[in-house]
Amino acid sequence: xxxxxxYELLAEVCQEDVxxxxxxxxxxxxxxxxxxxxxxxxVEVEEKFGISVSITEFxxxxxxxxxRIAEQLAERV
Amino acid sequence: MIPYGSFIFFFLIGIFLLPTIVLGLLGxxxxxYNMLVSIVILAVIFGNSKTGAISIILFTIFQIVLIKxxxxxxxxxxxTVVFCMMVVLAIxxxxxxxxxxLLGLNHVFGFLGVSYITFKSVQIVIETRxxxxxxxxxxxxxxxxxxxxxPTVSSGPIDRWRRFEKDxxxxxxxxxxxxxxxxGINSIFRGFLYKFILAFLIYxxxxxxxxxxxxxxxxxxxxxxxxxxxYSFYLFFDFAGYSAFAIGVSYLMGVKTPENFNMPFISKNxxxxxxxxxxxxxxxxxxxxxxxxVFWMTKKKWIKNRYxxxxxxxxxxxxIMGVWHGLEWHFIIYGLYQAALIIGYDxxxxxxxxxxxxxxxxFTHVVSVFITFNFICFGFYIFSGQLFK
Numbered sequence: 001x002x003x004x005x006x007y008e009l010l011a012e013v014c015q016e017d018v019x020x021x022x023x024x025x026x027x028x029x030x031x032x033x034x035x036x037x038x039x040x041x042x043v044e045v046e047e048k049f050g051i052s053v054s055i056t057e058f059x060x061x062x063x064x065x066x067x068r069i070a071e072q073l074a075e076r077v
Numbered sequence: 078m079i080p081y082g083s084f085i086f087f088f089l090i091g092i093f094l095l096p097t098i099v100l101g102l103l104g105x106x107x108x109x110y111n112m113l114v115s116i117v118i119l120a121v122i123f124g125n126s127k128t129g130a131i132s133i134i135l136f137t138i139f140q141i142v143l144i145k146x147x148x149x150x151x152x153x154x155x156x157t158v159v160f161c162m163m164v165v166l167a168i169x170x171x172x173x174x175x176x177x178x179l180l181g182l183n184h185v186f187g188f189l190g191v192s193y194i195t196f197k198s199v200q201i202v203i204e205t206r207x208x209x210x211x212x213x214x215x216x217x218x219x220x221x222x223x224x225x226x227x228p229t230v231s232s233g234p235i236d237r238w239r240r241f242e243k244d245x246x247x248x249x250x251x252x253x254x255x256x257x258x259x260x261g262i263n264s265i266f267r268g269f270l271y272k273f274i275l276a277f278l279i280y281x282x283x284x285x286x287x288x289x290x291x292x293x294x295x296x297x298x299x300x301x302x303x304x305x306x307x308y309s310f311y312l313f314f315d316f317a318g319y320s321a322f323a324i325g326v327s328y329l330m331g332v333k334t335p336e337n338f339n340m341p342f343i344s345k346n347x348x349x350x351x352x353x354x355x356x357x358x359x360x361x362x363x364x365x366x367x368x369x370x371v372f373w374m375t376k377k378k379w380i381k382n383r384y385x386x387x388x389x390x391x392x393x394x395x396x397i398m399g400v401w402h403g404l405e406w407h408f409i410i411y412g413l414y415q416a417a418l419i420i421g422y423d424x425x426x427x428x429x430x431x432x433x434x435x436x437x438x439x440f441t442h443v444v445s446v447f448i449t450f451n452f453i454c455f456g457f458y459i460f461s462g463q464l465f466k
Contacts, residue, residue: 015430034348035363035367035368035371036371036383036387038368039368039371039372039375040375040383042372043372043375043376046376054207054208054209055207055364055368055369055372056203056204056207056209056364057207057209
């Protein structure tokens, strides 16, 4: 799975292009992603990529940057 | 004996944890010793009431059977009805303890910390459902240690099993333990400052005279306003003080119990506030009530509008949180008030993203903090029950 596609989906959810430009930005520290955003993202990931990630799996410590999210998803393909 | 309620308690902990500290400074694991000494301290905490002691033992056995049973079941199967039944069963004792007295049925069950242990148990059931425990064996000894971890048994902070279990099975190096010890002692002394000095003084020198016996304020309105702000600070220092004790003692035992407070009075909006106030509780509700509900509703697509789903989620979260504080009107209204604030703020935030009438700068930040602070304090005024007297 291409990282770029994950970044673009994140940008859509966060409504900020900065996540594509800076894949190592901390989404929670910068206030780009919140609980509601996480859910929107996870539902989209399931529909678009066919990967289901449970809410408890998505910890804010390990899934905090676009880069790390893409890596986590890549492990689950 | 109430944890952290008297100097004797601190004295006892100090003596019993000396070997823990020595082992830690030698770079050795104190896990087994800590588990044994916990039994002694739990006996000290719950030993004064026979029914309380029996209640907590029966309750713990019940929860362990439930967790282990569901964990075993989940290895092979995953039925939603079974999962829901498990959650209901895990919460049932807490519900009974709270509801039975209202129905006029006096009972002898119930003990300090019943709701905090329930939170931990429900959390394990939910994470088992999500398949997060598949690689884990859930040893009974460690499960009991987690559920009844004495530093946090009475009022939290609410830890998470996967995090806790990692800490418990880690042997810290001499240097790492020195750091933990320093942070732990620091936290305990912050607890003394907050709870035994600041909260004590605020309560005994100001709060007891408010709002009815303040000779220097003649208007009942202003006396209530003074009560509102004083109570807010009292509540913070009292609970943050307790939390600092619980966190500090946990650190001495090699467990990095999560923080409960992060300067809540400088929150820039109500969402920010719930990321700073009683964090371990609000994160629990966020993860296991709000997010699960919204995720489930979004997938089922029963309600088209995503914001409506989110708003119902907030309402559920704060309503349950209010009821959890106690089945009294002021707690329920406190919950509804917080739900209304967060839903209202969400509307404002979305509106502002479109219209950009409230820019981000230093001035608006200060104004936001001021406005939020006043809304928070009014919330605590409702919470205190004073409004309905």
